[in-house]
Amino acid sequence: xxxxxxxxxxxxxxxxxxxxxxxxxxxxxxxxxxxxxxxxxxxxxxxxxxxxxxxxxxxxxxxxxxxxxxxxxxxxxxxxxxxxxxxxxxxxxxxxxxxxxxxxxxxxxxxxxxxxxxxxxxxxxxxxxxxxxxxxxxxxxxxxxxxxxxxxxxxxxxxxxxxxxxxxxxxxxxxxxxxxxxxxxxxxxxxxxxxxxxxxxxxxxxxxxxxxxxxxxxxxxxxxxxxxxxxxxxxxxxxxxxxxxxxxxxxxxxxxxxxxxxxxxxxxxxxxxxxxxxxxxxxxxxxxxxxxxxxxxxxxxxxxxxxxxxxxxxxxxxxxxxxxxxxx
Amino acid sequence: xxxxxxxxxxxxxxxxxxxxxxxxxxxxxxxxxxxxxxxxxxxxxxxxxxxxxxxxxxxxxxxxxxxxxxxxxxxxxxxxxxxxxxxxxxxxxxxxxxxxxxxxxxxxxxxxxxxxxxxxxxxxxxxxxxxxxxxxxxxxxxxxxxxxxxxxxxxxxxxxxxxxxxxxxxxxxxxxxxxxxxxxxxxxxxxxxxxxxxxxxxxxxxxxxxxxxxxxxxxxxxxxxxxxxxxxxxxxxxxxxxxxxxxxxxxxxxxxxxxxxxxxxxxxxxxxxxxxxxxxxxxxxxxxxxxxxxxxxxxxxxxxxxxxxxxxxxxxxxxxxxxxxxxx
DNA sequence: CTGAAAGCGCTTACAG
DNA sequence: CTGAAAGCGCTTACAG
Numbered sequence: 162x163x164x165x166x167x168x169x170x171x172x173x174x175x176x177x178x179x180x181x182x183x184x185x186x187x188x189x190x191x192x193x194x195x196x197x198x199x200x201x202x203x204x205x206x207x208x209x210x211x212x213x214x215x216x217x218x219x220x221x222x223x224x225x226x227x228x229x230x231x232x233x234x235x236x237x238x239x240x241x242x243x244x245x246x247x248x249x250x251x252x253x254x255x256x257x258x259x260x261x262x263x264x265x266x267x268x269x270x271x272x273x274x275x276x277x278x279x280x281x282x283x284x285x286x287x288x289x290x291x292x293x294x295x296x297x298x299x300x301x302x303x304x305x306x307x308x309x310x311x312x313x314x315x316x317x318x319x320x321x322x323x324x325x326x327x328x329x330x331x332x333x334x335x336x337x338x339x340x341x342x343x344x345x346x347x348x349x350x351x352x353x354x355x356x357x358x359x360x361x362x363x364x365x366x367x368x369x370x371x372x373x374x375x376x377x378x379x380x381x382x383x384x385x386x387x388x389x390x391x392x393x394x395x396x397x398x399x400x401x402x403x404x405x406x407x408x409x410x411x412x413x414x415x416x417x418x419x420x421x422x423x424x425x426x427x428x429x430x431x432x433x434x435x436x437x438x439x440x441x442x443x444x445x446x447x448x449x450x451x452x453x454x455x456x457x458x459x460x461x462x463x464x465x466x467x468x469x470x471x472x473x474x475x476x477x478x479x480x481x482x483x484x485x486x487x488x489x
Numbered sequence: 490x491x492x493x494x495x496x497x498x499x500x501x502x503x504x505x506x507x508x509x510x511x512x513x514x515x516x517x518x519x520x521x522x523x524x525x526x527x528x529x530x531x532x533x534x535x536x537x538x539x540x541x542x543x544x545x546x547x548x549x550x551x552x553x554x555x556x557x558x559x560x561x562x563x564x565x566x567x568x569x570x571x572x573x574x575x576x577x578x579x580x581x582x583x584x585x586x587x588x589x590x591x592x593x594x595x596x597x598x599x600x601x602x603x604x605x606x607x608x609x610x611x612x613x614x615x616x617x618x619x620x621x622x623x624x625x626x627x628x629x630x631x632x633x634x635x636x637x638x639x640x641x642x643x644x645x646x647x648x649x650x651x652x653x654x655x656x657x658x659x660x661x662x663x664x665x666x667x668x669x670x671x672x673x674x675x676x677x678x679x680x681x682x683x684x685x686x687x688x689x690x691x692x693x694x695x696x697x698x699x700x701x702x703x704x705x706x707x708x709x710x711x712x713x714x715x716x717x718x719x720x721x722x723x724x725x726x727x728x729x730x731x732x733x734x735x736x737x738x739x740x741x742x743x744x745x746x747x748x749x750x751x752x753x754x755x756x757x758x759x760x761x762x763x764x765x766x767x768x769x770x771x772x773x774x775x776x777x778x779x780x781x782x783x784x785x786x787x788x789x790x791x792x793x794x795x796x797x798x799x800x801x802x803x804x805x806x807x808x809x810x811x812x813x814x815x816x817x
Numbered sequence: 818c819t820g821a822a823a824g825c826g827c828t829t830a831c832a833g
Numbered sequence: 834c835t836g837a838a839a840g841c842g843c844t845t846a847c848a849g
Contacts, residue, residue, distance in 0.1 A: 162842060172820035177844065185818055202619045207599045208545070209842035211536040212825045219579070219600070227568055228561035230758075237556040240581060249596060251547070251579045253568060268577060271535045272547070291530045411762060430558075431759050434739060490826060500836035505828065513834055537826035540841045 162203065169197040180205050211273065220276045220298075220457060221269035222252035223262055231404055231427060231446055232280070235302070238450030239278055246458050248275065259283025270297055276457040278302060278450075284345065286311070298460035302453045304347040305470070312460070314453045314471045318348045318426070321442040321475030322355025323362075325424040326400050328440070328477060330363045333486050334398040334422060337371065338389040340382055340410065341402030344374045352402050352426055371396055382409040390417060397487035398422035404429045411435065424483040433480055440483025442475045449473060490531065497525040508533050539601065548604045548626075548785060549597035550580035551590055559732055559755060559774055560608070563630070566778030567606055574786050576603065587611025598625055604785040606630060606778075612673065614639070626788035630781045632675040633798070640788070642781045642799045646676045646754070649770040649803030650683025651690075653752040654728050656768070656805060658691045661814050662726040662750060665699065666717040668710055668738065669730025672702045680730050680754060699724055710737040718745060725815035726750035732757045739763065752811040761808055768811025770803045777801060 166176045171194060178186050179194040186194075197203075211217045222239055224232050240250050251269060255262035262282040266289065269277060276298030277289075284307035293299055293311070301313040329337050339356045342349035353374065360367050370392075373385035386409070389396045399414075399421060401407040407425030414421045425432075428443035452471060459465045477483075494504045499522060506514050507522040514522075525531075539545045550567055552560050568578050579597060583590035590610040594617065597605060604626030605617075612635035621627055621639070629641040657665050667684045670677035681702065688695050698720075701713035714737070717724045727742075727749060729735040735753030742749045753760075756771035780799060787793045805811075 166820095173842095174820055174844085175818090178819090181844095187818065190818080202622070204619065204623065205599060206540070206601060206842055208536050208539040208601055209825085210844075212534070212540055212827085212842080213844040215825085217536070226565065228565040230558050230561065233556035233558065233561060237554065237582065240555055244581070249579055249600065250581060251577055253572070253578060254565065271533060272577065273534060273536055291532065294530070295532065408759065411759075415762060429758075431736065431739075431757075431763070434743060434763055435759070436764055494836095501826095502828085502836055503834090506835090509828095515834065518834080534826055537841085538828075540826080540843085541828040543841085 162205075164201055165194065165197045165203050168201065169194045216275055217273045218247055219249040219251055219272070219274050220278065220454075221266070221272075221274040222250055223255055223265050223269070223277065223279045223281075224252065225255055225257050225280055225282060227252070227254050229405075230429065234447040235280075235450035238447040239454045242451055242454035242458065255280075255282040257282045259285075263288050267292075275461055276300070278453050278457060279306075280304065281306060283307065284347075298457050300453045300457045300460070302449055310468045312453075312456050312465075312468045312471075314449050314456070314473070316348075316444040316449065317472050317475050318351035319355040319358070321426060321444070321477075322352035322400065322402075323359045324355075324475070324477050325426065325440075325442045325483070326356050326359035327362065328479070328483055329398045329400065329422055329424055330359060330365070332398075332422065332484055335363075335365050335487075336368075336394060336396045336398075337365075338386070338396035338399045339372045339402065340385050340389075340399060340406050341372075341374050342377050342406075349374060349402055356400055374402075377403060377405045377409075379405075379409045379412075382406050383413055386410050386413040390414075390419070390421060395419075396421075397489065398424075398483075398485075401425040403427050407439065407441070411439065419488045420485055421488065422483055422485040424477075428478060432478075435482075437482045437485065438480025440480050441478050443478050444475055445473055490533075492529055493522065493525045493531050496529065497521045544603055545601045546575055547577040547579055547600070547602050548606065548782075549594070549600075549602040550578055550606045551583055551593050551597070552580065552608045553583055553585050553610060555580070555582050557733075558757065562775040563778035566775040567782045570779055570782035570786065583608075583610040585610045587613075591616050595620075603789055604628070606781050606785060607634075608632065609634060611635065612675075626785050628781045628785045628788070630777055638796045640781075640784050640793075640796045640799075642777050642784070643801070644676075644772040644777065645800050645803050646679035647683040647686070649754060649772070649805075650680035650728065650730075651687045652683075652803070652805050653754065653768075653770045653811070654684050654687035655690070656807070656811055657726045657728065657750055657752055658687060658693070660726075660750065660812055663691075663693050663815075664696075664722060664724045664726075665693075666714075666724035666727040667700045667730065668713050668717075668727060668734050669700075669702050670705050670734075677702060677730055684728055702730075705731060705733045705737075707733075707737045707740075710734050711741055714738050714741040718742075718747070718749060723747075724749075725817065726752075726813075729753040731755050735767065735769070739767065747816045748813055749816065750811060750813040752805075756806060763810075765810045765813065766808025768808050769806050771806050772803055773801055 253265045270292045286306045286309045305313045404427035428441045432439040581593045598620045614634045633641045732755035756769045760767040
C-alpha cells in the first residue's frame with residue numbers, strides 16, 4: 162500500500178479510500194491510484210484490516226462430520242445466510258469427540274470469527290464462556306449446549322419418535338425394537354424417551370432386549386438388529402434412531418425371510434424408491450441451519466438479548482415400510 | 490497482552506513466550522504470567538499474529554455445492570489432511586456460477602489463505618495469476634483449470650464412460666441414450682466423448698436424439714429420459730452422466746412398463762438396495778480430496794515445482810441394472 | 818478533496 | 834533467562 166501511494170504520488174489514506182470505494186477522491190486521483198495498484202499487483206491484506214476493524218466477517222461452523230448427508234443441507238443453509246451477510250464460513254468436524262470440538266471451537270475463536278454455529282459433541286461448554294463474554298455470538302444446533310445458557314435450535318426428537326412408534330403400534334405391532342445412537346447424545350436420549358412414551362401410552366411393557374443404544378457404525382447396528390429379529394419372540398417392527406441406523410436396518414431386513422416393519426428418524430434420498438418405500442420421521446435440516454444462522458446474525462446486530470430454545474416440528478412420511486402388519 | 494505483561498510485571502516478549510510455549514522462561518515467571526492470563530481472560534488474537542508471520546494456517550476450499558453428497562467425502566478428506574498440517578478449512582459453494590467462484594476465491598485470497606483447493610465452475614482462471622505469483626498454493630479438483638497452468642486431480646471421466654457404455658453394448662444394447670451435464674463442464678464433455686468412443690468402437694452410429702446435455706435438475710432430466718424412452722425406436726439402455734442424473738433416471742424407469750438398462754457415473758448410497766441394483770462407474774472422491782490436499786501442502790513446502798495432472802482410475806461395479814438385456 | 822500521525826496486537830531481531 | 838524497539842499492513846481520528 163505504501164508502494165502504491167508512493168508510485169501514485171498520494172498519501173496512504175487516499176489509497177485506502179480508493180481500495181474501499183470511499184467517496185471523496187477526484188476521478189483523476191482515483192485513476193492514478195488504480196494504475197499504481199494494477200502495475201504493482203497490489204492485493205489488500207485483510208488480516209491487517211481485521212486487526213483494526215475488530216470484525217472479521219467470518220463465522221465458524223463446528224459439525225460432527227462434513228460427509229454426513231444430514232449435515233449437507235444444514236451447512237448449505239448456514240452458508241447461504243452467511244453469504245447474505247457478507248461473511249465467509251470456516252468449518253470443521255468434531256468426529257463426535259468432545260475434545261476435538263473444543264479444540265476446533267477455540268481455534269475458530271482465536272481467528273476471531275464473529276460467531277459460532279455448533280453442533281455439539283460434548284456436554285460441557287463452559288469453555289466458551291470467556292469467548293461469549295468477549296462478544297462471540299453463539300448458536301447451538303441439533304443438540305443443546307451443556308452447562309451454559311445459549312441459543313439452541315432443535316428438532317422435536319421426543320415428539321417425532323413418539324409419533325413414529327405410535328404409528329407402528331396403530332398398525333398392530335406390539336413387539337417393537339429401538340436402535341439408536343449413544344445415550345449421551347441428546348437426540349438419542351430424547352428419541353428413546355419418545356419410544357418409551359409411545360409404548361407406555363399403549364400399555365405395552367418394554368423388554369430390555371428390544372432396545373439397543375450405542376455407536377451407529379454398521380457392524381454394531383447389524384448385530385443389534387439381528388439379535389432383536391431372532392429368538393423365540395422376535396420384534397415385528399423396528400424404530401431406527403437416525404439415518405445411518407435406518408440404512409443398515411434396511412439391509413438386514415432385506416436379508417431376512419420374515420417381513421419386518423420399519424420407521425426411521427430422518428428422511429434420506431431414495432427412501433421412496435426402495436421396496437417397500439421407507440416410512441420416516443423427517444426433520445428439516447435446511448430450516449435448522451437457516452434458523453440458527455439467522456439468530457447468530459441477530460445476536461451480532463445486538464437485537465437479541467435472551468437465549469432461546471427453538472424447536473422445529475417433525476413430520477411423518479408414510480411410504481410402506483411403516484404400514485406393514487406384524488408378520489405373525 | 491500489554492495488560493498481562495503489566496500485571497505479571499514482565500515484558501511483552503515474555504508473555505509471548507509463555508503463550509507460544511517457547512523455551513527460556515523460569516517456571517516461576519511462567520506461573521506468574523499464566524495467572525495474569527487467567528485473571529484477565531486473555532485470548533491471543535491470531536489476526537495480529539498472522540499479520541506478522543505471513544502464514545495463516547488456513548486453506549480455502551471452493552466447491553460447487555456443500556450439500557451435494559458427492560462432495561461430502563471429498564471435503565472430509567481435504568479437512569483431514571488440512572487438520573494433520575495444523576490448518577483450518579474455509580469453504581464455500583460456487584453454485585456452478587463462474588462469477589461466484591471468482592468472488593469466493595479472491596475473498597479467500599484477501600484473507601490470505603495459504604492455499605486454495607478449487608472445484609472450478611468457470612473455464613478462465615487467469616484471475617488467479619497474481620495470487621499464485623504471490624505464493625498462494627493452488628490445486629484444482631474434478632475439473633481442470635482454464636487458461637492457466639496448475640495442479641489438477643481428476644477422475645478418468647472419458648475411460649469410465651467408455652467402459653460403462655461398452656458394458657451396455659456387451660449386454661446386447663445398440664440404442665443407448667446419454668444424459669449428462671452442461672457441455673461446458675469438463676467432466677460432462679469427457680463423459681460424452683467416452684460414450685461416443687464406445688459407440689464408435691462397436692460400429693454403432695449415434696442418433697442425435699439419444700444424447701441430451703444440460704442442467705441436471707430433475708425436471709429437465711426427466712423430460713430428456715421420457716423423450717428417449719418414447720417414440721417408435723426408443724433407447725433400450727441409458728448411460729447417466731452423474732449421480733443426480735442417475736437418481737432421476739431411476740425414478741423415470743420405475744414408472745415405465747418396459748425394462749430399461751442403466752449404468753450411472755458415480756456410486757451412491759443404497760445403489761445396491763434398489764431393485765435391480767444400480768450398476769455404476771465409481772469414482773474415489775475421498776482419494777481425490779486427499780491427493781489434492783496433499784499436493785497443496787507439498788507446494789507449500791516448496792517441494793513441488795512443475796504443475797501436474799493426476800488422473801485417478803474409475804471402476805465399474807455391476808449390480809444388475811447394467812446387465813439387463815434389451816427389452817425388444 | 819487530501820494526508821501525517823497514531824495505533825490495532827502481535828512477532829522479529831537484537832541486546833543485555 | 835529477559836525486555837525495549839521496530840514493524841507487519843491496514844484504519845481511525847483529526848487537521849488542513
